[in-house]
Amino acid sequence: MSGAHHFLTEAQYGDSLVHRLDPRVKIMGLMGLTVVSVSTPADAVWAFASYLGVLLFLLGLSRLPLVLVLRRVALVLPFILMVAVFLPFFGRAGGGGYNVGSVRISGAGLLVLWNVTAKATVGVTAMTLLASTTSFPELVAGLERLRTPRLFTLIVSFMYRYSFLFVEEFRRMRRAMEARNFQGRWLWQAGIVGHMVSSLFLRSYQRGERVYLAMVSRGYDGSMRASAPLALRRADAAFITGLATVLLAVRITA
Amino acid sequence: MEPAAVDIVDLHFSYPDGTPALCGVNLRVQAGESVAVIGPNGAGKSTLLLHLNGILRGQGQVCIFGVRVQDGTLREIRRRVGVVFQDPDDQLFLTSVAQDVAFGPSNMRLSEEEIARRVHESLAAVDMQAFGDRAAHHLSFGQKKRVATATVLSMQPDLLVLDEPSANLDPRARRQLVRILRGLPVTKIIVTHDLPYAYEICERAVILSGGRVAADGPIDDILGDGELLDSHDLELPYGFAVAGARS
Numbered sequence: 001m002s003g004a005h006h007f008l009t010e011a012q013y014g015d016s017l018v019h020r021l022d023p024r025v026k027i028m029g030l031m032g033l034t035v036v037s038v039s040t041p042a043d044a045v046w047a048f049a050s051y052l053g054v055l056l057f058l059l060g061l062s063r064l065p066l067v068l069v070l071r072r073v074a075l076v077l078p079f080i081l082m083v084a085v086f087l088p089f090f091g092r093a094g095g096g097g098y099n100v101g102s103v104r105i106s107g108a109g110l111l112v113l114w115n116v117t118a119k120a121t122v123g124v125t126a127m128t129l130l131a132s133t134t135s136f137p138e139l140v141a142g143l144e145r146l147r148t149p150r151l152f153t154l155i156v157s158f159m160y161r162y163s164f165l166f167v168e169e170f171r172r173m174r175r176a177m178e179a180r181n182f183q184g185r186w187l188w189q190a191g192i193v194g195h196m197v198s199s200l201f202l203r204s205y206q207r208g209e210r211v212y213l214a215m216v217s218r219g220y221d222g223s224m225r226a227s228a229p230l231a232l233r234r235a236d237a238a239f240i241t242g243l244a245t246v247l248l249a250v251r252i253t254a
Numbered sequence: 255m256e257p258a259a260v261d262i263v264d265l266h267f268s269y270p271d272g273t274p275a276l277c278g279v280n281l282r283v284q285a286g287e288s289v290a291v292i293g294p295n296g297a298g299k300s301t302l303l304l305h306l307n308g309i310l311r312g313q314g315q316v317c318i319f320g321v322r323v324q325d326g327t328l329r330e331i332r333r334r335v336g337v338v339f340q341d342p343d344d345q346l347f348l349t350s351v352a353q354d355v356a357f358g359p360s361n362m363r364l365s366e367e368e369i370a371r372r373v374h375e376s377l378a379a380v381d382m383q384a385f386g387d388r389a390a391h392h393l394s395f396g397q398k399k400r401v402a403t404a405t406v407l408s409m410q411p412d413l414l415v416l417d418e419p420s421a422n423l424d425p426r427a428r429r430q431l432v433r434i435l436r437g438l439p440v441t442k443i444i445v446t447h448d449l450p451y452a453y454e455i456c457e458r459a460v461i462l463s464g465g466r467v468a469a470d471g472p473i474d475d476i477l478g479d480g481e482l483l484d485s486h487d488l489e490l491p492y493g494f495a496v497a498g499a500r501s
């Protein structure tokens with residue numbers, strides 16, 4: 001179906017040891033890796049190399065096609081780096097620096113750029129690994145069992161579930177407009193686009209209202225009960241203790 | 255004597271914007287009956303349906319199995335009245351089919367085992383037992399419709415209310431749903447303007463028109479009266495004849 005549909009549903013690719021880990025363990029482990037990486041001093045280059053090493057090891061275990069992972073990382077990373085790229089030019093004098101022609105590049109700024117790049121790469125790769133080996137329902141279930149407030153996980157599920165309908169609705173509307181020769185190229189057509197957006201908003205709002213009525217009809221009273229607990233297996237325990245040991249060792253010596 | 259499944263006396267309702275939708279509805283449905291509520295668009299069918307479980311509350315009296323719909327009884331009423339909405343996407347909002355079917359029972363604070371049992375039974379009742387782990391957006395429209403029905407069956411309602419069950423279904427999905435609905439041993443109220451569909455499932459028909467009950471009787475009599483249908487903007491499809499059409 002649509003592009004968005006594809007992007008979201010194909011997120012889980014294949015099956016492996018990593019895929020089969022408990023979602024809680026994956027969330028904690030990979031979030032933990034990200035947090036530890038963020039807290040590492042920028043000049044501990046080898047620490048970042050170790051973090052990436054751990055990620056590459058897990059990627060290997062997950063048997064995900066490397067191209068797929070790189071594509072996903074490449075999709076997110078530029079947005080983060082866009083900001084960082086300009087930092088060296090704005091850095092204050094001092095802390096060493098270089099002159100390239102008439103442009104002064106500050107040493108402190110360069111360090112900041114490296115810092116952001118290294119941490120963003122680790123974080124984005126970790127999240128990509130998580131998202132590529134965990135289905136959405138599993139992810140939500142994992143968050144729930146980690147005591148994420150039910151309200152939050154419910155909203156996230158709603159967004160996921162209805163994003164498909166939203167995209168479908170948007171495409172239907174656009175098709176209906178194209179069928180009447182709308183091309184959306186000219187500025188004066190911005191009004192029409194605005195109308196389309198407000199109409200989409202209204203439809204989503206009405207949808208929300210109907211969903212709520214259907215929930216109330218089935219006895220919903222504002223509280224949701226959590227579902228059955230997941231049981232941790234040996235592989236899960238091994239994963240989380242192994243990862244924690246490596247991370248702590250690297251972080252303490254960094 | 256067993257109380258009537260539905261007993262509506264002089265029900266009036268206007269939407270907040272002033273649109274009068276129900277103007278004095280009287281309706282009594284006995285336990286075990288299957289009743290079709292038919293009528294043109296805007297007749298007030300959906301509005302009436304939302305009164306059956308107290309989502310909307312008008313002036314007048316609505317009793318379900320002898321229990322009056324009012325503040326203190328809503329919980330009990332919503333357990334006994336299962337409403338299947340017109341658009342299944344409104345009813346399936348969780349990440350898997352099984353979770354959606356479990357939603358009602360878990361609101362009823364049933365035990366995990368009981369919930370699991372009901373999920374299984376309800377999905378089996380609509381021939382969808384193989385789809386528990388599926389996400390709703392991967393289902394066809396007809397499948398969604400059946401799962402939406404299961405989300406209500408899992409609460410084991412005594413009265414099943416369906417709004418336009420045949421809307422947007424292809425012939426095969428339509429037939430499947432007819433078969434499933436006919437097999438369910440509960441009191442049924444089916445809101446529709448699809449007359450052949452009503453004919454296949456119900457033995458009694460009520461015409462709602464302009465917010466009032468305009469006719470009420472055996473479905474053969476109602477659908478056999480061309481003039482009556484005509485005067486309420488209803489019509490049978492070309493070539494459809496009531497006599498002998500029932501299988």
Ligand SMILES: Nc1ncnc2c1ncn2[C@@H]1O[C@H](COP(=O)(O)OP(=O)(O)O)[C@@H](O)[C@H]1O
Nearest residue numbers: 269271273275294295296297298299300301302
């Ligand atoms: N949310 C609403 N706000 C205002 N008017 C409404 C609303 N829903 C329905 N109506 C109006 O109430 C009347 C009955 O509507 P409805 O019960 O949906 O009819 P039916 O289901 O028979 O097509 C119509 O005139 C409709 O326009």
Ligand SMILES: [Mg+2]
Nearest residue numbers: 299300301417
């Ligand atoms: Mg309606």
